[in-house]
Amino acid sequence: MALEIVDYKYSEITKNLSDLILIILSKEYPLRIGEICQRLSKEFAVRPTFQAVRKSLNTLATKKILLIENKSYRINKNFILDQKRLMDAMQKNYFSGEKPEKAINWNKSPETPTTYVCESLLKADQLCNEIILDWAHDLKEEEDHVFCFQTPHYWYVFGQLGVESTILLELQSLKVDAYYTVDNTRLLDKWTRIFYKDYNVNYYVNSKPDHTKTTIGVFGDFVVQYDYPEDIFKAIDIFYKESKDLKTMNISKIAKILKMKTPINLVVMKNKLIAAKLKQEMTRKFKS
Numbered sequence: 047m048a049l050e051i052v053d054y055k056y057s058e059i060t061k062n063l064s065d066l067i068l069i070i071l072s073k074e075y076p077l078r079i080g081e082i083c084q085r086l087s088k089e090f091a092v093r094p095t096f097q098a099v100r101k102s103l104n105t106l107a108t109k110k111i112l113l114i115e116n117k118s119y120r121i122n123k124n125f126i127l128d129q130k131r132l133m134d135a136m137q138k139n140y141f142s143g144e145k146p147e148k149a150i151n152w153n154k155s156p157e158t159p160t161t162y163v164c165e166s167l168l169k170a171d172q173l174c175n176e177i178i179l180d181w182a183h184d185l186k187e188e189e190d191h192v193f194c195f196q197t198p199h200y201w202y203v204f205g206q207l208g209v210e211s212t213i214l215l216e217l218q219s220l221k222v223d224a225y226y227t228v229d230n231t232r233l234l235d236k237w238t239r240i241f242y243k244d245y246n247v248n249y250y251v252n253s254k255p256d257h258t259k260t261t262i263g264v265f266g267d268f269v270v271q272y273d274y275p276e277d278i279f280k281a282i283d284i285f286y287k288e289s290k291d292l293k294t295m296n297i298s299k300i301a302k303i304l305k306m307k308t309p310i311n312l313v314v315m316k317n318k319l320i321a322a323k324l325k326q327e328m329t330r331k332f333k334s
Contacts, residue, residue: 063102066090068111068121076118079103124183127216134209152177152314159315167303170272170310171202174263175213177314181265182220190266193217194328196227197261198274199286200238204297205304214245222265224248225329229255232286234295248332264325267318275308 061069070085071077077085079100087093103119106112111125152173153160164170178193185191202210217224224247228235231251242249259279262271274282281303289295 063094063098064106066092067099067102067106071112071119071121075120076115077120078118082119123219124216127212127219130212152180155316159313162312162314164272164310164312165307166305167274167278167308167310168205168305170312171206171261172209173312174261174270174272175209177268177270178263178265179213179216181268182217182222185220185222185266190325191221192223192225192265192325192329194225194227194264194325195262196229196328198229198257198259198279199232199235199282200226200228200242201282201285201300201304203238203241204234204295204300211245214242214247218246225332226250227252227328227331229258230283230286231255232289233291234286234289250331252331262324264321264328267316267321269315269317269321269324270312272310272312275310278303278306278308281306 066086067082070082070089074085079096082103083094083096083099086099103112107114107119110122112119113122152162162173164173182193214224226242226247227250228238229252231253236251239249239251259274259276260271261274262269282300285296285300285303
């Protein structure tokens with residue numbers, strides 16, 4: 047019979063041997079099989095056979111939930127990030143009182159550009175992130191890992207810092223080579239460089255901004271973009287203009303702007319030649 051226990055420190059849900067192993071490795075790593083057996087006995091008062099623990103570990107490793115290094119085990123960070131995204135979605139839909147949203151299965155082989163209508167700027171960015179991460183997870187080692195992104199302001203740092211940090215860590219773990227350009231020269235635009243450089247992002251401040259109202263991302267053979275409605279763009283621009291320093295930065299103001307209900311059209315296009323040309327143009331400035 048498979049091992050099943052309930053430990054109220056970790057909720058009332060029944061746990062099997064693999065669950066217990068993950069709980070142990072979430073607190074301490076890397077650990078060898080013998081060390082894991084000792085902790086199972088000490089923390090949960092269970093004594094499965096060495097072979098049973100080995101079998102569970104090998105199953106978790108085959109599923110890429112665990113990584114093996116020098117006969118020691120640790121949890122795969124990609125698995126942790128996937129679980130966090132799942133937990134965030136469940137918390138939002140089950141505890142916030144908001145109506146659950148159906149996930150959008152984006153078209154990976156569009157014959158023509160595909161348009162997705164989002165209810166706010168924040169929702170457009172969330173969908174854009176999902177598409178980019180989906181691409182990054184499917185990358186093969188021999189494929190182009192360059193990701194280019196250009197936007198009027200990198201408000202993501204102020205509007206959803208935790209989400210942005212998680213995404214950047216995930217892209218970093220997947221060895222994506224990111225090139226970010228900001229099309230404005232306000233104080234916060236320059237200050238944001240510090241944040242992104244900490245995540246190994248190549249960050250460029252356009253000294254002669256075009257003042258475009260478009261966000262564009264280029265990766266693989268894909269191009270995604272969405273335009274800012276005039277009123278939203280002006281509101282965000284005023285926030286940046288009024289933020290002379292960190293003391294005058296009104297975070298609650300930018301949060302309200304990003305959640306304003308207004309249709310945002312996010313366009314996805316697959317065109318190898320156009321994507322390659324855009325990446326060449328967007329990365330050229332980093333070499334000068």
